[in-house]
Amino acid sequence: MSLRAEAHPEQAERLKTLYRYQILDTPREEEFDEIVALTAQICDAPISVINIIDAERQWFKAEVGLGTRETPIDTSICAHIILDEDFVEIEDTLNDPRLADNPLCLAETGGLRFYAGARLVAPNGMPLGTLCVLDNQPRQLNDLQRSAIRVLARQVMKQFELRLALRDQEVLRGEIDHRVKNSLQTVSSIVRLYLRSVEDETARDALTAVQRRIDAIGALHEQLQGSSSGQQIDIKRFLERVVGLLQETAPDNVRIHAEAVHAAMDSDTASALGMIVSEFVANSLKHGFSDAQGGNVTIELKEQGGEMILACSDDGLGSKAHRPKLGKIGSLGTNIMNAAASRLNGNFAQELDENGSRLFLTFPLAD
Structure with missing residues (x-):
């Protein structure tokens, strides 16, 4: 037997x-x-x-x-x-x-x-x-x-x-993030093509703002696609990707630096931070530097006393720059930053002097 x-x-x-x-x-x-x-x-x-x-x-x-x-x-x-x-x-x-x-x-x-x-x-x-x-x-x-x-x-x-079921959900979510990221990259490329032929300054500002926000959302889905913890992503990698995209649009004489703590954050928090950073950098590039004078934009995210602190700064013209009255595009950017800070339940402040511009955001860590 x-x-x-x-x-x-x-x-x-x-x-x-x-x-x-x-x-x-x-x-x-x-x-x-x-x-x-x-x-x-x-x-x-x-x-x-x-x-x-x-x-x-x-x-x-x-x-x-x-x-x-x-x-x-x-x-x-x-x-x-x-x-x-x-x-x-x-x-x-x-x-x-x-x-x-x-x-x-x-x-x-x-x-x-x-x-x-x-x-x-x-x-x-x-x-x-x-x-x-x-x-x-x-x-x-x-x-x-x-x-x-x-x-x-x-x-x-x-x-x-x-x-x-959880593993299948993770695979499906990754596929969705992959497709969304690719779709956003396609839209961003189309916007970039339109920018080459647009001469009106207001239209260019609007298209540039649209492209910047599309790129930030695309970077978020890129990080979500590579994450292994559901909707949690490494905020350091995400912000570095956002800054990398912004650097591609910056003048050759302006460098953008990013330093962020490794921390797992949900997609809503990451999206809000990405929008704030994108709008600050865009404002610095537009108003803080001249063709003759370059400089640096610095993004720092750190944890202190149970809170997260985002500090953005540039060493550009600051209050010495001629700043035209905000149009609809500029006002929208300011409103986006305020709305994003509100979503994070954060304390938000901006400063401008002869040494450049600065932004500070303090918000609580998620439980």
Whole structure:
């Protein structure tokens, strides 16, 4: 009699289903460790396992009483069980013809003489493995213990489903961010082409403002696409990307510098900061420097005392520059900065003197 269980009649589909969950070889997780510990306690069993049946091995997502993460498929008890009913209880393994010659059961000391387990079944009906308990002596469970194993096995499967859904959502979100970013880049290129042929200064200012805001939003989606934490992004990388785009439009004699702390922020916060930085830099480039006099624009974001502080400054003409009365475009830029600061519940201030212009924004860290 062969020790090894027969392959599942739909083994190819079963393995395809299993691999989609990406469970195998993942680290131990507290949620699953708690389930096997509780199962062992309820069943008064020395061993409890969340057992995943691969092609050539059984791998344990969580276990108590074994001290290993995998064993060969040849001696696997659960490889037999996944071919059976959703719940199986074997009072004495040596009386079961499938296990009577299994060395794990025949061992003189520590032999596995009792088994009870519930299958972990995917929505398409494919069994992935089991939640089981084992003992070194023949025995029986009571109805409460049997019910507990069934219920907890369903909870294990729900955890697998939740992780799969979150991963699928992450992939979908990344694809959306990728497409939005590419669409915005296309629109930005079209605006740039129009700018080459527009001579009216007001129209040029409007198109430049539109392009600047499109680029900032595109940079945000670029960072969201590369993030691995949902809608959280590294604000340092995002601001550096925004500044890089602004530098492309700056005169050769003006350099834009960015220094930001590494911090995970949600997309709304990042968007507000990106808009403020974009509008400040645009205003500095337009009014702070002449063709003959270049200089620097500096963007700094730091954390201090539980708050974030954004400081933007330039060493341009400042109050010495001739500043025409704000038109609709300039007023819109100011309104955008004020609105963005309000979204962050921040304290916002601007200064202008003979040494240049400055902007300060203090806002609380998100909980």
